[in-house]
Amino acid sequence: MRLADKVAIVTGGGSGMGRAIAVEFARQGAAVVVADINYDAASDTVAQLKAMSARALPVKVDVTKRAETQSLCEQTLEAFGRVDVLVNNAGARCLKSFLDHTEEDWHRMIDINLTGHFFCAQAVVPQMLKQGKGKIINLASIAGHVGRPDRVAYCAAKTGVLGLTRALAMDLRGKGICVTAISPGSIETPMNSAAATDANVDWGGETVVGRWGRPEEVAYAAVFLASDESDYITGSEIEVEGGWLIGRARDGEL
Template sequence: MTATQGKLAGKVAVVTGGASGSGAAICREFVLQGARVAIADRNQEAAVRLATELAELGEARAFAVDITDSTAVNALAAEVRAAFGHHADILVNNAGVRIVKPVLEHTDDDWHKMISINLTGHFFCTRAFAPAMVDTGWGRVINIASIASFVGRPDRAAYCAAKSGALGLTRGTAIDLRHRGVTVNAIAPGSIATPLNAEAKNDTDVDWGAETLVGRWGEGRDIALAAVYLASDDASYVNGTTLTVDGGWVSAKARDGEIASHA
């Protein structure tokens, strides 16, 4: 398959937090599917490094941005248009961070950081990039949520609140942009082997992957392939929904002893 044959051929895509983890995997799959990709990240050095690596596969460019700064996000939209000669057709709001500590120990700064990066930044980016999609009658907005959007997770109250908010933002934006050729969906990852989960992945006493219905940790590519689907014309009738990519972790639970060891 060549870039002109991919499911995203000719599209311009912006991936926030695109320099590492699932974001980097999304950038790679988008390039392989023919998209021209803007890797938007606070870590410009890492973004440039990835852009250089992906240049062997297609077109990718690095952009430095703080998504919590609406002025910087608006400037990014203009920079992407200038760099690619076309507005962004696809926006993946992937940038995110997580603070792990008991709720009563959360400081004001902890709370504001979780909300501003994991939720407000998604709003700023959508507000900056979606108008051009509306003008041309085609666009895709994909918000990266979490299994923490559905269930409480220990020592993650602010993170759960922000990620739950991402689903509300997805649904509300989808209905506001209805009938304009722009779809807005979310992906809710589970246990994905990225730097954000490195401590748990390397813990020899627990195995989060074994808790899933498929019996393994997820990889960044699992999220990337879901993003390719939602960004493509294959998903033109999918709107305002959330695709959970967690190996079935949220869907089914069993108490100790309920499942035979050989099952």
């Protein structure tokens, strides 16, 4: 098993990709702390992991609150004694035009999608430094690479996640801690439930592969970045987007 004896925290682990990552980590032998603002959802994921005979703990956390992220790390250490992997996955998306974004919308997008990653990293890095090794995996997005319509604050936050990933990797150089990002494309999760049933949205058609991605396809990349197999990868990202970023040309286009 590729994550045997490792202890991982997965934020936003109560839903979508976070849940899929928690399941794949457990399948690979990790103990998993499922951290989510929605405790019931985190508990449902943990029940799934325990049914696989994995060690798992649900923790209620709002990643936008620094004290709660510190407590998340403390609860992880109390339960499992170490922390090897942090997956900063918790996120949310505000879909509206630029001028309709309120001050609250802006701060909420930056706080959940970017500041939360920063706070959680600050909470776990002291322990990873003691251990001399660690992996921090930040969920970014194709929205961190290109301008996408009606999500200006979300795009700004996700672009920030890529900058945070590179800068944190530099700050932790030579310490055995790798910091990486995953940029998913259009993945079938509750975040996209409205778009998935909207006949006007053809995100699958915008990819090279020709379909939406599945949450577990992101989880497989996370397993690799969490494992010792990726010890020579830091400050960079894996795009799990079916070729979306290169593939938006249509047959017959000049």
